[in-house]
Amino acid sequence: MLDLAAERGHERDLARMDWERDRTAPPEGFPALPTIPAARYVDPAFLSLEREGMWDKAWLYAGHTDQLPEPGSWFLTRNTGTPIVVCRTLAGEIKAFYNTCKHRGAPLVKEEAGTARGFVCGYHGWSYTLDGKLTAVRDRRDFPEFDMACHSLSAVRCERLGSLIFLNRDPDAQPLIEHIGPMAAHLEELQLETLRLVDSRSYEVDCNVKVLLDAFLEVYHLKSIHENTVDRFLDHRAMIVTLWPNGHSRMVTPNRRPDWVDPGTKGMPEIPTVSAFTATNNISYHIYPNFVMPPAPTGIPLLQFWPLGTRRTRVVSSWVAPDHDPANPHPLWETRIKNWERILYEDLQFAPQIQESVEGPGFAGMSLNYQERRIYHWHEELDRRIGIERVPEAARVAPVLAPFVAHD
Incomplete structure (x- = not known):
């Protein structure tokens, strides 16, 4: 009522x-x-x-939660002007990252959508969790004083309006629900x-x-x-x-x-x-x-x-x-x-x-x-x-x- x-x-x-x-x-x-x-x-x-x-x-609309039906689901959007991967983590959270490996900028994914337990760069094999954390680097012995924690994926602000997923590339943006007033x-x-x-x-x-x-x-x-x-x-x-x-x-x-x-x-x-x-x-x-x-x-x-x-x-x-x-x-x-x-x-x-x-x-x-x-x-x-x-x-x-x- x-x-x-x-x-x-x-x-x-x-x-x-x-x-x-x-x-x-x-x-x-x-x-x-x-x-x-x-x-x-x-x-x-x-x-x-x-x-x-x-x-x-x-704040820009990226997609619907139905596009992420299960943990590990992801889709790629380019509408915002740069490629961004939106995914559902193994814990069920929805997160977004630039489709950019922190090594030399190769794409994490090349298809439009899929399911995975993590992201593996196809160029040099750097591996990330669905939460964006770097977990493996090929030939790590060749990277002196390398801090894995400093090479997580670059996150994009990701918030929901019901089942609608919105992104914002500004990390300091006002929260979506407050923004629409x-x-x-x-x-x-x-x-x-x-x-x-x-x-x-x-x-x-x-x-x-x-x-x-x-x-x-x-x-x-x-x-x-x-x-x-x-x-x-x-x-x-x-x-x-x-x-x-x-x-x-x-x-x-x-x-x-x-x-x-x-x-x-x-x-x-x-x-x-x-x-x-x-x-x-x-x-x-x-x-x-x-x-x-x-x-x-x-x-x-x-x-x-x-x-x-x-x-x-x-x-x-x-x-x-x-x-x-x-x-x-x-x-x-x-x-x-x-x-x-x-x-x-x-x-x-x-x-x-x-x-x-x-x-x-x-x-x-x-x-x-x-x-x-x-x-x-x-x-x-x-x-x-x-x-x-x-x-x-x-x-x-x-x-x-x-x-x-x-x-x-």
Whole structure:
């Protein structure tokens, strides 16, 4: 059951939707959002600052605990920009290490996933436990004053949000659950620790990663891009936004009809603790910088957007769901994922052409409206993480949204 605070929060959100639907102007006191400079999407110097100051120090989704089904299981991820091995130790803990032998940098593993009792470098045979400790060195007699304890694998911060595994290359990063702040309480009803991995696939697109991220932080585009799909049942004019600290946010878009139910999910197992508010509206959570999660009682897509360079992006789309049996999946999953993929392709279709435009002389910057404030919130946080003093003045965004950030 929901606690009283959550119920009152949902009542406030429903009232906010009614206000949004009926308003004739943005709220009193909301500022005209300054233009976001085009350089933030194309300038190599700025994108280098972005990589160093944000991507290399962010909490990033790595995978699901189902990918580590038993002690000794491991998988390799490169999405974070460098190869990292995530493993379940013999004691059952989940840990992560750079895929780098401490001898001469050879890879510990060469496959994408596997099971082992430890890691053995294929180049010179140095051996490590699944906890990262060096246990054997070939011809150790030839290494004078060699301290095994000083040559453990380089660990990567690894923490979980239920069954979802996140990594952070910054050893001093704030703990994940503290970092997402008020969002953590909202996610409790989803029972993320119980959800099983259903499917995961990826797509590569020729554009800067922010071109695609932008599209998933607003619904202003629904009537143009999704005319024959989600626009048929979503009321974008009643959408509400909650901006949280550290760049995180939530967007809730109501159905046009409160009694509408997705016919493609009828009869599928449901998360028993999902509230009526979540079940009858379309919520999208954003964990900064690149994780988007729009939950439904019968399953949750997990979207990540990864920079593969300055103008190429990988989109990873995964699904988690309650009571999923990988050996005997529910018969509706195949159609459901195909329908989701159709919507996803609608969002991806213009990205390469947008990239061409933002690189051209006709584009000086982005002019955002009130509905698109999550995008501006994203950029404000980027400058904070880089360090505003390090961002060239011509590429900065003015910090104007602080009064609209919720701390509970």
